Amino acid sequence: MLPDQDHLQRSATSDSYNVPCPRAEDFLFDVAPVECITPAAEIYSSGINVALNRWPSIECQHVDPGLAAWTMPSWKPGWPKIRTVGLAFPEAIEFLPPEKEKSDDQSEKVRPIKEPSEGETNAEKKRPKKTRLKPPSDALSLEDRLFYILQQPLETMLAGQELIMPFEPFPHQYEGIGWLFSQESALLADEMGLGKTMQMITAVRLLLRGGQIRRILLICPKPLIPNWQREFRAWAEELPVVTVEGDTARRNLIWKMPGVPILMTNYEVMVRDMEAMPEEERPKFDLVVLDEAQRIKNRDSKTAVVTRDLKRKRSWCLTGTPIENRPEELVSLFEFLEVVNARATPDLRQLSKLADKYILRRTKDIAMKDMPPRLDRDAYLELSPAQKYAYTVAEKEGVVQLNDMGDQVTVQHVFELVLRLKQITNFDPLTNESSKLDRLVADMEEIAASGGKAILFSQWTKVLDWLGERLQQFNPLIYHGGVPTKKREPILSKFKEDPSKHILLMSYGTGAVGLNLQFAGYVFLFDRWWNPAVEDQAINRAHRIGQTSTVIVTRFICNDTIEERIDAVLRHKREIFESVLGDGDVEDAARSLTASEIFGLFDLKAKHGKGTRKIAPKVVEDAA
Amino acid sequence: MASGSKEGKEQIRLGFMTAVEIGDRSFVGGLLVTDRFGRPLEFQCTTPVKPNRTQELLYGPTLVPFILGDLLGKALLDRVSVKPLLVMTSRIEMLQLRTKVDVPIIYDEASSETDSKTTQSEQSVAKEQTVPIGRQTFRTHEDFTDDRSTVEQISQQLSNDANMHEPLERVGDALRETMSTVTARPRVA
Structure with a gap:
């Protein structure tokens, strides 16, 4: 919009000209301000008034060019201040690896975790590449959720932190480790043999290394302490584990010892020591783990009460049988997990909802499709002539006695007769037939010839000793409640390592829980337990992760005896349970014989209406 | 020497930075600092930044690199208290941040396969600009030729099998989780 020269020249012919003189800032770009007009010649191009030969008088005056304000370059490149939200992670704790013994050949067996790579085979591709941690459903704050989302995949964690793992975990174990890692309250209820121990140890290992927990208490049944010690050595050898044992003074010292990340004890010691300790002196833990947590299923028991009083931040339970008799048993476990209020009585619907949130349970059918099968075969045997005679006499006399007792007869009387008859089916005490x-x-003979190993279970330690004397050609080892605790571990090691030891004789009470005997391919149930869940636990000592061949399970049942009748009752109960649950999960059934069923074995009726009272002996105690 | 080397390893701090676009051209950025194993040490994320129409017109094609690099990336690196020795990113636009900071910023080449906005010319990179770390190959900023040797030195102290792409996925997931949480939160009147 600069005024053109011609126009200026034309305008200069008048005496007084009002020429607009624009200001520099009126333009969108820099220009030099127009000063005044200088006539270029004496005769203007218009040809007018050539005589006028003087400088015209020019006044400069500002005129609004009429430009709208929005065209002005008033914009500056300003941006809002960027705010950030931060999250710091706890510092990791490093543990020094233990010094290797020279003779230790474990390193050769160790197979480090291989992180999934791009070029995997089809077989490897079957398993999910990454197990990412998920925030627990009750993690509400963004910080809590981000904490889990930003953690490495478990495979990377285990491969990258130079954590030596003896074996690569199975996919369901990765899932279980990840689930435990993110749970403050958790009940891991995998079927026996799926590796609950390993999952718990690895989750603890990661939490400890991640600096999220520093002090852990593991409570387990006393016979399982050596097993846990062994498992910790295998799966987390760098973690110091101290067992609370010894006399009272020593135990007190251990409870208060600082800097010990993992304390291990049994239920009885824990109850005794906590009760003896003043409230304010009781130790605090970041995590308390209950192994075989069904031990606190009775919420009013002293064990359950004292366990609930333990000061802790996280609570985990491990059990393959979260419900042994009634769904209500879960409530006691939930109370320990602090997910229900004290004395709460949730109904079945509420229990089911809690179970979805706080229980992780997988069965072998689902989790371990590649595991070798278990073949069950029932061996129906005829009693030997001497046994038959002894059995018939004992049964007749016993039933006659029971009938003679009339209304005085109790379930205990019937139970004693059942035990007597069961013993005769094992062997005749007079002739040893x-x-x-x-x-x-x-x-x-067949098993030993092929170099195999077998485990035999019986209810009675006397029967085991009796068998031990008669199976010398197979170099038997005996493991039951009568064997001192310190001698038990060497027995298991000998059975594993000595190829001449072909059979291990175990009691249900001592040997059925928590042991890893997957190198044995044969299991014999010499007599039947009262509850198939316990029998299954016994069988699962051999049929568990690590088993490479089919496990053959043989149940001895003598024809036309009490064993056949007990078997029929148990089988019927198992069928009912399966029909209710429909998933083949038979671990949780209330399948111990009731008083009515015991009476029913001899066509007697329960006299006092206590038809649902369980009369089977406790699993943990060996029958003498 | 051994102990010195070990101490050096302990001090390695790796940064993983990315940004995601949410809704109507808003951007949020996140930076995760890890140790050499990928264990998280610190995470920072920004509030969303949305350019207005004028900014879109005036910045033109330089808008996204400016927001991601100069605004988000710079703010994240300034605020993080555990300073990384190296920052890896899955957004090529964040490479520009290198001109503003002293830390090498490198771009995960694998991300370009899924980034439709990356042009053909951008994909053809001089060999001098690429450097392998773990299983992945990264690109350095063309104007900072010394970065390659710096990154190589750090790379030597990391596992050859390390997956450097995975932490970037974590950052992306965390940003999406943050945004979903924030947008789901009811507004207080």
Whole structure:
């Protein structure tokens, strides 16, 4: 919009000209301000008034060019201040690896975790590449949720932190480790043999290394302490584990010892020591783990009460049988997990909802499709003539006695007769004749010839000792409640390592829980327990992760005896349970014989209406 | 020497930075600092930044690199208390941040396969600009030729099998989680 020269020249012919003189800031770009007009010649191009030869008088005056304000370059490149939200992670704790013994050949067995790579085979691709941690459903704050989302995948964690793992975990174990890692309250209820121990140890290892927990208490049944010690050595050898044992003074010292990350004790010691300790002196833990947590299923028991009083931030339970008899047993466990109020009585719907949130349970059918199968075979045997005679006499006399007692008869009287008859089916006490032994020897000859190993379970320690004397050709080892605790571990090691030891004789009470005997391919149930869940636990000592061959389970049942009748009752109960749950999960059933069923074995009726009272002996106690 | 080397390893701090676009051209950025194993040490994320129409017109094609690099990336690196020795990013636009900071910023080449906005010319990178770390190959800023040797030195102290792409996925997930939480939160009147 600069005025053109011609126009200026034309305008200069008048005496007084009002020429607008624009200001520099009126333009969108820099220009020099127009000063005044200088006539270029004496005769203007218009040809007018050539005589006028003087400088015209020019006044400069500002005129609004009429430009709108929005065209002005008033914009500056300003941006809002960027705010950030931060999250700091706890510092990791490093543990020094233990010094290796020279003779230790474990390193050769160690197979470090291989992180999934791009070029995997089809078989490897079957398993998910990454197990990412998920925030727990009750993590509400963004910081809590980000904490889990930003953690490495478990495979990277285990591969990258130079954590030596003896074996690569299975996919369901990765899932379980991740789930435990993110849970403050957790009940890991995997079926026996799926590796609950390993999952718990690895989760603890990661939490400890991540600086999220510093002090852990593990409570387990006393016979399982050596097993846990062994498992910790195998899966987390760098973690110091101290067992609370010894006299009272020593135990007190251990409870208060600082800097010990993992304390281990049994239920009885824990209850005794906590009760003896003043409230304010009781130790505090970041995590308390209950192994075989069904031990606190009775919420009013002293064990349950004292366990609930333990000062802790996280609570985990491990059990393969979260419900042994009634769904209500879960409530006691939930109370320990602090997910229900004290004395709460949730109904089945509420229990189911809590279970979805706080229980992780997988069965072998689902989790371990590649595991070798278990073949069950029931060996129906005829009693030997001497056994048959002894059995018939004992049964007749017993039933007559029971009938003679009339209304005075109790379930205990019937139970004693059942035990007496069961013992005779094992062997005749007068002649030592035993059709079961004959069959066992025949099977064992075959097993020993092929270098195999077998585990035999019986209810009675006396029967085990009796068998031990008669199976010398197979170099038997005996493991039951009568064996001192310190001697038990070497027995298991010998059975594993000595190829000449072909059979391990175990009691249900001591040997059924928590042991890893997957190198044995044969299991014999010499007599039947009262509850198939306990039998399954016994069988799962061999049929568990690490087993490479089919496990053959043989149940000895003598024809036309009490064993056949007990078997029929248990089988019926198992069928009912399966039909209710429909998933083949038979671990949780209330399948111990009731008083009515015991009476029913002899066509007697329960007299006092206590038809649902369980009369089976406790699992943890060995029958003498 | 051994102990010195070990101490050096302990001090390695790796940064993983990315940004995601949410809704109507808003951007949020996140920076995760880890140790050499990928264990998280600190995370920072920004509030969303949305350019207005004038900014879109005037910045033109330089808008996204400016927001991601100069605004978000710079703010994240300024605020983080555990300073990384190296920052890896899955957004090529964040490479520009290198001109503003002293830390090498490198771009995960694998991300370009899924980034439709990356042009053909951008993909053809001089060999001198690429450097392998773990399983991935990264690109340095073309104007900072010394970065390659710096990154190589750090890379030597990391596992050859390390997956450097994975932490960037974590940052992306965390940003999406943050945004979903923030947008789901009811507004207080």
